[in-house]
Amino acid sequence: MSAAYDNALDVIAEVEPAVAGAIRGELADQRASLKLIASENYASPAVLLTMGTWLSDKYAEGTIGHRFYAGCQNIDTVERLAADHATALFGAQHAYVQPHSGIDANLVAFWGILAQRVEAPALAAAGARHVNDLSEDDWERLRRAFGEQRALGMSLDAGGHLTHGFRPNISGKMFHQRSYGTDPNTGLLDYAALRDMAREFRPLVLIAGYSAYPRRINFAIMREIADEVGATLMVDMAHFAGLVAGKVFTGEHDPIPYAHVTTTTTHKSLRGPRGGMVLCQREFADSIDRGCPMVLGGPLGHVMAAKAVALAEARRPAFADYAQAVADNAIALADGLLRRGARLVTGGTDNHLVLLDVTPYGLTGRQAESALLDxxxxxxxxxxxxxxxxxxxxxxxRIGTPALTTRGFGPAEFDRVAELIVGVLSATSPGAGADGRPSPARFELPENVADKTRAAAAELLTAHPLYPGLDLG
Structure with missing residues (x-):
């Protein structure tokens, strides 16, 4: 493995040595720090190597067997493999693996739902087979109908994602949007309040899923609410896809049997390449498969190949053990923080992340993040x-366990991590700006505390090396 990467970096360095240096530096940085970002992980060498191939050089707009470019037989092979692995792994009826990111996957889902729920009835009413066959009057009515639809998603501060209707994002501009939050006393989803909001708002799309909510969601209830108001249930499982794939989330906590459309990234807890994917029920398959050219550019063949490799890895028994360890480690981390007096949103976790309220330390999140990084x-x-x-x-x-679990950390190590986090935050104080006024971005952390913490982190990391056997000199 070392030879493969050494040779690749030597080739890169001949053209632009600064890029080769940045690649080496990134590996060094990742090896030397406790990576606790919930949306990050470490892809396997097989996944990483798959992306650096000449599959990158091929245009392949369209779908499997129906491309707008000749010579796409190898792209068809890797895309079909990725889709087959995805449907088998998640028990989905259909998989679309072309999205370049989670945001792209959500855009494909939104427009696929609009095509299925708004465009198709309009075409039928006009006796047309394609939008190009509509009269100008019919087309104007369809355009207005597209712009009058409603979406209901989790608010950003409750743990939702910016693509769930946040106004600066395209999702907040596509729809008339409303957000549901959490119970002010418990921080948990209030399904009764959500049901009342859905009854009043009557959305076309009910969005479930989260970016920073530390609990499971009951998707059976979400589908029940969606059906009651005639909404399409769309689940964004980008964060917890690995827990679904590894059968940590089953029954009512597995979105696939309940959601009409499910989106995900392929990195995060799924531990694959940076990219997105859409899973859906069969009735939405044709609309979802129009993602390119509807909202996507040409598929990235090298990344779809890497998705196929990662999904093949996730179908192995060892991945289920990994996914369970991610959840167990999150509980250990939460317990360790709580025992040391930390305040957690919802009081704990039952997924892969914890959300730490840093106000008891007199800090902003920005100050806490910077002090911990130091x-x-x-x-x-x-x-x-x-x-x-x-x-x-x-x-x-926000603190997540997927990456360090990949390195082999267990509950004892995560308890030690909790100790280090509380130690740093307890020793950190707000700082002042150049004008002497308190600054929400500045912090003061005693150098001896930072040094001691880095040394303790290095001890943990040395015991669990990243990519052992890979020596880049």
Missing amino acids: AGIVTNRNSIPRDPNGAWYTSGV
Whole structure:
């Protein structure tokens, strides 16, 4: 393996040595820090090597067997493999593996739903087979109908994602949008309140899923609510797809049997390449498969190949053990934080992440994130419900277990990680800006605390090396 990467980097360095240096530097940085960002992981060498191939050089707009370019037989092979692995792994009726990212997957899902629920009835009413066959009057009516649809998704501060209707994102501009939150006392989803909102708002799309909600969702109830108001249930499982694939989430907590359309990224807890994917019930398959050229550019053959490799890995028995370890480690991390006096949104976790409220330390999320990074602990700041500091500075820090679980960390190591986190935050104080006023971004952390924490982190990391056997000199 070392020879493969050494040779590749030598070739890169002949053209642009700074890029080769940045690649080496990124590996060094990842090896030397406690990676606790919930949306990050470590892809296998097989997945990484698959992306660096000449499959990148081929245009392949269209779908399997129906391309707008000749010579796509090898792209057909890898796309079919990825889709077959996805449907088998998740028990889905159909898989579309072309999206380049999670946002792209959600765009494909939104427009696929609009095509199925709005465009298809309009074509039938006009006696047309294609939008190009519509009269100008019919087309104008369809355009207005597209722009008058409603979506209901989880609010950003409650743990939802910006693609669930957040106004600066395209999703918040496509739909008349409303957000549901969580119970102000428990931080948990209030299904009764959500049902009342859905009855009043009558959305076309009910969006379930999260980016920073530390609990499971009952998708049976979500589908029941969607059916009651005539909505399409769309689930964004980008964060917890690995827990679904590994059968940690089953029954009512597995979205696939309940959602009309399910989107995901292929990295995060699924541990594949950066990319997206849409799973759907058969009735939506044709509409979803129009993702390119509807909203996507040409498929990335090298990334679809890497998705196929990662999904093949996830179908092995060892992945189920990994997924269970991710969940067990999250509980150990939460327990370790709580025992040391930390405040967690919802009081704990039953997925792969915890959301730490840093206001008891007198800090903003931005200050906490920066102090932890200075001590060798990589996290990301995140809003908490009804966050007084807004979405930029925030009042929380999101902490996830997928990456360090990949390195072999177990509950004992995550308890030690909890100790280090609390130690850093307890020693950190707000800092002042150049004008001497308190700054929500500045912090002060004693150098001896940062040094001691980095040394403790290095001890943990040395015991669980990243890509052992890979020596880049």
